[in-house]
Amino acid sequence: MEEEVRILDVKGQSCPMPLLKAKKALNEMDAGARLKVFATDPGSVRDFEVFSRQSGHALLASGEDQGTYYYLLQKKT
Numbered sequence: 001m002e003e004e005v006r007i008l009d010v011k012g013q014s015c016p017m018p019l020l021k022a023k024k025a026l027n028e029m030d031a032g033a034r035l036k037v038f039a040t041d042p043g044s045v046r047d048f049e050v051f052s053r054q055s056g057h058a059l060l061a062s063g064e065d066q067g068t069y070y071y072l073l074q075k076k077t
Contacts, residue, residue: 015043031077
């Protein structure tokens with residue numbers, strides 16, 4: 001069975017809100033759970049890369065589509 005992915009839409013919010021809301025969501029999730037974040041702030045690209053390295057949460061995928069950035073995170077176990 002495919003693991004459910006929680007969606008967090010923070011489009012239109014500027015730094016540091018996308019990352020703060022993602023941190024809060026991850027704190028509420030079980031270990032190994034996945035979170036997909038949608039943001040429009042170009043600064044979020046670097047924020048999520050650094051956050052992933054420092055926090056231990058895995059950044060499984062990231063990209064950009066017509067000005068919307070997405071990040072697929074997996075909470076550390």
